[in-house]
Amino acid sequence: DAPPCTDFDVAYFQSYSHLGIHEEMIKDHVRTDTYRNAIFKYKHLIAGKVVVDVGCGTGILSIFCAQAGAKRVYAVDASDIAVQANEVINANNLSDTVKVLHGRVEDVEIDEEVDIIISEWMGYMLLYESMLGSVITARDRWLKPGGLILPSHATLYMAPVTNPDRYSQSIDFWRNVYGIDMSAMVPLAKQCAFEEPSVETISGENVLTWPHVVKHVDCYTVTLTELETAETKFRLHSMMRAPLHGFAFWFDVEFGGPADLPTSNGDLSSDNNNCKNGGQRKRRTNPSEGLVLSTAPEDPPTHWQQTLIYFYEPIEVEQDQLIEGSVTLTQSKENRRFMNIHLEYTSGGRTLVKESVMR
């Protein structure tokens, strides 16, 4: 049975009825170009096939699929933006190919199996917003055995960061305000600036270690239960001497082709197995492994930026110093679209715990 549509879900869907958010996403050319490239790269697999676009928004990816020769595209969105998407489809004489379904993937009906699922479901820190659950539901309801999911894989990374500029801007600023010592503001400044996760853009220079894989998702096999929590331990060595200000999180998604499908007996490819339990992993560079949409600090910025969890106090770390700890991400009980972040780390004999909620 379909899970109930909560007030939180309604608010979430409503937030996507404002067009500004779609404008921002479309104008994120890293995002839109990569999806478009993936669709046209797999043109030969899409032509003549049935596609479902989960969370279609304005319908742009559905139209790309129609342009790539899809026989039929089901464009599903629970937000009222679906009404306008339908008008766009009609105005472009695509209504024979693209069927807009205004509702949740749990609730709408599609009377055939689909060959391909395409979806831009990623939220901040990959899992915030929990839209991946809708992709899983669509997969389990409609995807043919051997069908294609785009993107096929997703990986959430983390790394310790130094960010003296941000720290001095928001915190040290108060130590000298027009010559006045307002240090009494510093505790409040830290709380206001660092209590919640901060979505901002950093550069590769802020990152102190190789990234650590927090979670690797295989869209073919991931389950709803698996999304409830992600836990990982990290052991990282600082590449330089610097004040450690917190941790950055980012993700990439890969548009793997049929070669990346799980084998018929359900095993994962060895590459996926290697990643399953986290650990350090370099970027795949083999183009046969498919296109990658990356939101890493060293790559061109996207509207996702990076998500930073700051500590209230910087910790000086030496070059090669071990930074170890664990992170647990949990869907919030009050609202599964929120995320609780529990971070523990030890460095130079000090252990710190930081709890925050991404709302």
Added chain:
Amino acid sequence: DAPPCTDFDVAYFQSYSHLGIHEEMIKDHVRTDTYRNAIFKYKHLIAGKVVVDVGCGTGILSIFCAQAGAKRVYAVDASDIAVQANEVINANNLSDTVKVLHGRVEDVEIDEEVDIIISEWMGYMLLYESMLGSVITARDRWLKPGGLILPSHATLYMAPVTNPDRYSQSIDFWRNVYGIDMSAMVPLAKQCAFEEPSVETISGENVLTWPHVVKHVDCYTVTLTELETAETKFRLHSMMRAPLHGFAFWFDVEFGGPADLPTSNGDLSSDNNNCKNGGQRKRRTNPSEGLVLSTAPEDPPTHWQQTLIYFYEPIEVEQDQLIEGSVTLTQSKENRRFMNIHLEYTSGGRTLVKESVMR
């Protein structure tokens, strides 16, 4: 009797307990420098005198007044930021001079008359947030006859504007999205972009006519009743041929000295009389008339930017064409800190009405 403190007031005060908003205001150097310059310009009037700072925030203006030699400064704020302001005062050994009062001006007690009121009370479109009411209350409760109010005068201006860039970014964008005609989105795009007043920065080049004075406020004589509504008719001539996209609003405040005080029989100076009923007015340039903090499009940008009311359709106007109409600003009944804006204008035989609410 003091008006009740509504839920809206509580929410308003709470919004100022987050430090980020104070950081932004202090870092608006046009704002902070002008206040500081005014305080030191009137050093001779402040030295040895009693000051009240209405809505003191972090206490920065109160400290400037203490530095200028004030005998005593009452720093009043209803927001919890007053707690930190008090710590800043103590840490700077100013607690003998600066008394932080945590509460509304309607509720706190000051057992002496004050010589000077200083306040940074201006909101978007000058009157949004309605903090001027608190200045009036402080004046009527505590200000000595002949006392000084800084700033002494405030003027809200409006002018028709052309802004093709903004229009094409948010609206025409949808006419060609990756080669797809998404014009079906245009009505929603207009609603999302232009339904509410938009706070943004424009330049002098966007402005089509001389500014029109919507309201001139003399802080010595303005009453609470006068703030409930402001109405003005305008007749303006376009300086160029251009698409008219809407109207911009901005303000300036003047830090007039004792020469600008109303005369003892309560008359206003002729300068104020001239402005009382609106009409076009050039900027005062006579430095004897006091310092001016301007948020005009042709002046350096501030955190107030300008407030734009856009129409859903641009209207082509010719050079020298008459643009006439009226604007009515009303405190919202549901929340006096909100503002209803009723704008009517006629140009080239077309009359349009635009209603919006600043929330």
